[in-house]
Amino acid sequence: MPGSYRKVIVVGAGPAGVAACQQCIREGIDDVLLIEKDKIGGLIRQANRIENFPGFVGEDGREMVEELEKIVSDYEIDIEYGDVEKIDEGFRLKCDGTHRKAECLVLATGTKPKSLDFVGEKYHPEWRDHTGEETVVIGGGDAAYDHSLRIDKLGGEVTVLRRSDPKALPVLVKEARERGIKEEKAEPTEIEKDENGFRIRCEDDVIQADQVITAVGREPNIPSLTFPLDLEDVKFPTGETDIDNLFVIGSTVLGTYRQTSLCWGMGIAAGMKMSKKLRKK
Numbered sequence: 001m002p003g004s005y006r007k008v009i010v011v012g013a014g015p016a017g018v019a020a021c022q023q024c025i026r027e028g029i030d031d032v033l034l035i036e037k038d039k040i041g042g043l044i045r046q047a048n049r050i051e052n053f054p055g056f057v058g059e060d061g062r063e064m065v066e067e068l069e070k071i072v073s074d075y076e077i078d079i080e081y082g083d084v085e086k087i088d089e090g091f092r093l094k095c096d097g098t099h100r101k102a103e104c105l106v107l108a109t110g111t112k113p114k115s116l117d118f119v120g121e122k123y124h125p126e127w128r129d130h131t132g133e134e135t136v137v138i139g140g141g142d143a144a145y146d147h148s149l150r151i152d153k154l155g156g157e158v159t160v161l162r163r164s165d166p167k168a169l170p171v172l173v174k175e176a177r178e179r180g181i182k183e184e185k186a187e188p189t190e191i192e193k194d195e196n197g198f199r200i201r202c203e204d205d206v207i208q209a210d211q212v213i214t215a216v217g218r219e220p221n222i223p224s225l226t227f228p229l230d231l232e233d234v235k236f237p238t239g240e241t242d243i244d245n246l247f248v249i250g251s252t253v254l255g256t257y258r259q260t261s262l263c264w265g266m267g268i269a270a271g272m273k274m275s276k277k278l279r280k281k
């Protein structure tokens with residue numbers, strides 16, 4: 001496997017992964033590989049408006065993505081695009097049919113949407129970036145309102161369908177109401193799809209939509225591992241785990257505190273810790 005062994009491999013080019021790579025390079029680690037299955041930026045690409053990260057207050061998440069892309073380019077971070085499907089003991093990674101091995105491995109793979117388990121059919125559509133059609137966003141939290149605001153600003157028709165009162169930040173709910181975004185309080189029980197679009201069945205109602213986005217929470221996203229890993233034992237802020245030289249950082253391990261600034265901070269802390277460990281050797 002010539003060239004397949006790397007001192008540090010970071011999986012995931014969201015804020016946490018990019019921060020970890022940047023810090024490693026700042027610390028003088030000369031062999032760092034970043035692997036990303038989609039695009040640089042991760043989930044912040046979807047944010048309609050960032051409110052709590054200095055330098056980006058009031059900005060669209062894509063402004064931050066541009067900054068992350070710039071960091072990757074300016075720091076000459078070696079990035080490869082591929083899906084890390086499996087990781088064996090000794091940090092042997094299977095990525096789109098090729099193998100890589102790492103001395104230090106950082107998982108910054110973020111979260112994945114929770115599915116809605118309806119009776120009969122399991123349905124979970126992925127987020128799509130733009131629509132000019134009628135969209136129903138299922139959920140009542142920050143992501144549901146943020147998605148709805150973006151669709152509204154892009155000129156789409158949108159309804160927030162939530163089973164209880166809004167759980168989103170008041171500022172998001174206020175803006176949605178000021179913009180006249182429709183809200184329905186009902187619990188969806190089933191979604192049917194045919195050539196005319198989607199029919200969302202609730203207890204007393206059926207709602208039609210061209211597109212459905214579910215935003216009912218997220219859970220840790222970790223590639224398949226052939227060894228046990230307990231995310232409960234991950235240390236904050238460094239992301240160290242019970243396994244030597246394995247780090248898990250960012251929203252994967254932040255639970256309800258999944259904010260970009262904390263993900264960024266964990267990336268920096270992991271880079272500092274790795275540098276200390278590698279220098280000791």
Ligand SMILES: Cc1cc2nc3c(=O)[nH]c(=O)nc-3n(C[C@H](O)[C@H](O)[C@H](O)COP(=O)(O)OP(=O)(O)OC[C@H]3O[C@@H](n4cnc5c(N)ncnc54)[C@H](O)[C@@H]3O)c2cc1C
Nearest residue numbers: 012014015016037042043044047050084110250251258260
């Ligand atoms: C609508 C919305 C609005 C938000 N607004 C804010 C806000 O205002 N302020 C704030 O602080 N936060 C906000 N957030 C949260 C913020 O986006 C996340 O906290 C942050 O992006 C998490 O960073 P991360 O690097 O941990 O993970 P992610 O950003 O999720 O990045 C993980 C990366 O890993 C990649 N990956 C996953 N699995 C693999 C694999 N097997 N192989 C290769 N690559 C893989 C993914 O493609 C992704 O690029 C918002 C989120 C959403 C959805």
